[in-house]
Amino acid sequence: MSETASKGQDFEKSLSKASDQVAEFETRSGPLHKIQHVLHTNPSLVPLIVLLLSVAIFGLLLGSKFFSPFALTLILQQVQIVGIVAAAQSLVILTAGIDLSVGAIMVLSSVVMGQFTFRYGLPPSVAVACGLACGTFMGFINGWLVAKVKLPPFIVTLGMWQIVLATNFLYSANETIRSQEIAEAAPLLQFFGTTIQLGSARLTYGAVFMLLLFLVMAYILRQTAWGRHVYAVGDDKEAAELSGIRADKVLISVYMTSGLICAFAGWALIGRIGSVSPTSGQLANIESITAVVIGGISLFGGRGAILGSLFGALIVGVFTLGLRLLGADAQWTYLLIGVLIIAAVAVDQWIRKVSA
Numbered sequence: 052m053s054e055t056a057s058k059g060q061d062f063e064k065s066l067s068k069a070s071d072q073v074a075e076f077e078t079r080s081g082p083l084h085k086i087q088h089v090l091h092t093n094p095s096l097v098p099l100i101v102l103l104l105s106v107a108i109f110g111l112l113l114g115s116k117f118f119s120p121f122a123l124t125l126i127l128q129q130v131q132i133v134g135i136v137a138a139a140q141s142l143v144i145l146t147a148g149i150d151l152s153v154g155a156i157m158v159l160s161s162v163v164m165g166q167f168t169f170r171y172g173l174p175p176s177v178a179v180a181c182g183l184a185c186g187t188f189m190g191f192i193n194g195w196l197v198a199k200v201k202l203p204p205f206i207v208t209l210g211m212w213q214i215v216l217a218t219n220f221l222y223s224a225n226e227t228i229r230s231q232e233i234a235e236a237a238p239l240l241q242f243f244g245t246t247i248q249l250g251s252a253r254l255t256y257g258a259v260f261m262l263l264l265f266l267v268m269a270y271i272l273r274q275t276a277w278g279r280h281v282y283a284v285g286d287d288k289e290a291a292e293l294s295g296i297r298a299d300k301v302l303i304s305v306y307m308t309s310g311l312i313c314a315f316a317g318w319a320l321i322g323r324i325g326s327v328s329p330t331s332g333q334l335a336n337i338e339s340i341t342a343v344v345i346g347g348i349s350l351f352g353g354r355g356a357i358l359g360s361l362f363g364a365l366i367v368g369v370f371t372l373g374l375r376l377l378g379a380d381a382q383w384t385y386l387l388i389g390v391l392i393i394a395a396v397a398v399d400q401w402i403r404k405v406s407a
Contacts, residue, residue: 094348094354094402095356095358097347097395098345098363099362102369105366106369109376113373113377119251121251121252121253122372125253126369127258127365127368129371130368131243132157132257132319132320135260135261135316135319136313136316136336137361138268138361140342140360141268141346142305142312142357143309144343144349144350145348145357146302147353148352150336151208151211151212152189152193152208152212153309153335153339154332154333154336154339156190156314157317157320157335158216158333158335159185159186159219161321162222162223162317162329163182163222164240164321164327165223165228166327167181168236168237176239179239182314182317183318185314186312186317187307187310188310189215190306192211193211197306198303199303223329225329227327227330228328229326230324240322241325242256242318242322243321243323245322257323260319261361281301284302284352285354286354287353317332341363341388343359344395345367345388345395346358346360346363346364347362347398347399366391367388370387371384
């Protein structure tokens with residue numbers, strides 16, 4: 052009697068458990084889960100929607116004042132430096148790391164280009180090559196310390212930020228090379244500041260380079276073995292190594308590529324401000340992280356699209372210009388960007404829970 056009752060209770064429990072699983076499956080396959088699945092497979096969709104809504108809202112509030120070709124291309128010019136640095140930051144964050152030294156590497160590379168031209172008398176093309184090599188070498192040091200010495204990326208790049216920043220000031224003696232000197236003796240250094248007139252719109256080569264950089268990096272990350280290895284290392288380094296991926300080599304190459312991109316940002320910075328200044332670009336590291344986070348790239352690594360970082364940088368540019376045209380206090384920009392950062396991280400956590 053008791054044995055039969057016990058078997059009956061076990062059957063009821065099994066039936067109840069099966070019912071719960073069916074109910075859970077039905078819930079997870081509902082409209083909300085489908086939306087979360089779409090966002091998981093298209094991580095740049097959220098920042099793109101936010102960007103389009105931002106443009107639409109400011110367009111309604113400001114009309115042709117905001118929708119003019121001049122205003123829209125001005126946004127591209129304003130975010131070109133942050134956008135290029137954000138591309139470098141995106142690569143590192145995709146590997147579940149972070150690079151606090153990107154801004155310092157950018158500025159030191161620009162200083163090397165300027166000093167090698169005017170202090171040592173090297174041809175501008177050689178000086179530019181030296182600046183690009185300098186940024187790549189700084190990235191190699193970061194990557195080697197992270198991959199081989201096994202130090203945390205946050206600590207490595209925090210220390211490198213201080214070292215590179217100090218080196219920058221010591222080497223340049225805090226000397227600014229003026230725009231007029233560069234324009235007369237080495238116009239190549241200001242190449243990315245050259246403007247292209249397209250009707251009433253004006254673009255700089257720096258803005259064009261930023262757009263091309265994101266398109267090229269998006270292709271590389273999605274269509275090449277190296278790109279897939281970057282995602283695999285960021286998602287699970289140990290599993291990637293077990294599958295035959297040389298994770299250390301991938302990490303070093305990522306930080307070197309990041310350093311090279313930052314060096315290009317340094318070259319673009321000279322074109323943007325016209326001069327070589329050791330005090331410029333001090334907030335580039337924070338601004339790049341802001342663009343990446345708003346762009347939907349997960350801080351946990353292994354998920355996100357680099358085009359999202361471009362959208363993130365453009366969102367910041369749209370808010371900055373739109374609020375300025377409305378005559379609002381600049382602090383409103385920081386407030387809204389802060390809200391967007393927190394919201395972006397919350398959305399990322401929400402998507403990760405569903406996909407788990």
